[in-house]
Amino acid sequence: MPVTKVFPEDVDRKLTEVFTRFGYDGASMELLSQATGLKKASLYHRFPGGKKDMAAHVLKNLEIWFLENFQSVIEQENLPVQERLEKALLPINILFEDGARNCPLRMLSACSETPYFQEYIASCFAILNNGFTKIAFQNGMVESLANEKAMEAIINIQGSLVLSRAMSDNSIFKTSMARIPQLLGFK
Amino acid sequence: MPVTKVFPEDVDRKLTEVFTRFGYDGASMELLSQATGLKKASLYHRFPGGKKDMAAHVLKNLEIWFLENFQSVIEQENLPVQERLEKALLPINILFEDGARNCPLRMLSACSETPYFQEYIASCFAILNNGFTKIAFQNGMVESLANEKAMEAIINIQGSLVLSRAMSDNSIFKTSMARIPQLLGFK
DNA sequence: GTCTATAGCTTGATAGAC
DNA sequence: GTCTATCAAGCTATAGAC
Secondary structure: OOOOOOHHHHHHHHHHHHHHHHHHHHHHHHHHHHHHOOOOHHHHHOOOOOHHHHHHHHHHHHHHHHHHHHHHHHHHOOOOOOOHHHHHHHHHHHHHHOOOOOOHHHHHOOOOHHHHHOOOOOOHHHHHHHHHHHHHHHHOOHHHHHHHHHHHHHHHHHHHHHHHHOOOOOOHHHHHHHHHHHHOOOO | OOOOOHHHHHHHHHHHHHHHHHHHHHOHHHHHHHHHHHOHHHHHOOOOHHHHHHHHHHHHHHHHHHHHHHHHOOOOOOHHHHHHHHHHHHHHHHHHHHHHHOOOHHHHHOOOOOHHHHHHHHHHHHHHHHHHHHHHOOOOOOOHHHHHHHHHHHHHHHHHHHHHHHHOOHHHHHHHHHHHHHOOOOO
C-alpha cells in the first residue's frame, strides 16, 4: 500500500506541463488539479503556499534539470569540445520538443508572482550562459567574445521559440538551434 | 460638450499598456477599467465582445502602427538603404522602450484566446520580416539569404526582449538591436 | 456614452472527515 | 495523504437608469 496515490515526479511533470502551456495566470487550480489527478485540497497539502509554491517548485526542478542534463555534459572535459556542445544541445531540443513546447522560464517570467521566481529563472539562464561561454572559450575564443556569443545563443533559443509558437512553425526553432555551433565558433 | 468622456486613442494606449504588462489572463476587467478610467459597463459598450475584443483591437492597432512607423520608412526608396534601416529601427526602440517594455505580440501569443488573435500577430511579424528582407536584398544580398537574416533579426529582437525583461537588464536588448545592421549585411 | 448595481460563475484557499 | 464540501473574493458579463 503506497504512501501516496500519485508519484511526486508525475505531479511535477504535470504541473510543469500546465504552467508551460497556460502561463501562471492561465494555469488555474482546477486545471492543475485535473492534470495531476489530485484534488485541490491535496495539492495544498503538498504545496501549502498554493499556486506560487507549485510554480517555484517547477522552476527549482528545472534548475536541477539544467545542471544534470546540460551543465554536466558541458563539463565532460574528456570529450572534444564540439562533441560536448552537440551532446549538450540534445536535451535542449528535447526540453522544447523541437520547437513545439513553450519555455517554462518565459511563461513564468511575466506575471504578478515573477519576483518570487526571479532567482530560479536567473539561475537557469546563468547555467546556459556559463555553459555556452565555456564551450566557446575552450574552442579558442577570447572570453569576452565567448560570453557575448553565449548570450546570442540563448537569445536565439528564446527568440526562435517565441516565433515558432506564435507562427506554429517548429522549423524556425530547429534552424536557430542548428546555428548555435557556428555561432560559438565551430565549422 | 464631447460625445465621449475619454478619447478612443487614450483608451487604446491604456489597454495596450495593461495587456503588455500583465498578459491576457493577467489583465482583468478591473485593471483595464482602472487604467482607462472607464467603468466596466462602458468598456463593454465600446467592445461588445469583452476582453478578447479589446485584445484583438490592440493587435489591430499594432499592425497599423507597424505599417505606418516601420514599413512606410522601409519603403522610402529615395533614401539610401542603410539610412532607411536606421530610421526604421528607431520606432522599434521606442515601441519596446529600449528593452524596458514587453512585446504585446508575445504577451498575447500564448493564451486561451490566441487562436482568435493569431491572424493579427502573424501579420505584424510578416511586416517586420518583409521589411528586413527588403533592406537586406536591396543591400545586395540574395533573396533567400536576405529572408533568413531577416528572420534572425526578428528572433534577436524577441529573444533579447525576453532576456532583458527576465533579467531586468535592458542592455541585452540594446546590444541586440545594435547588431541588426551588421546582421543584414552592413559595415 | 457612461454610470450603478448586480447576476452568475470561477477563482484561490480552507475545514474537517476518513 | 486524499478526499468532499464549502467559503469569500474575484472574475466576466449584463440590465437598466440617466
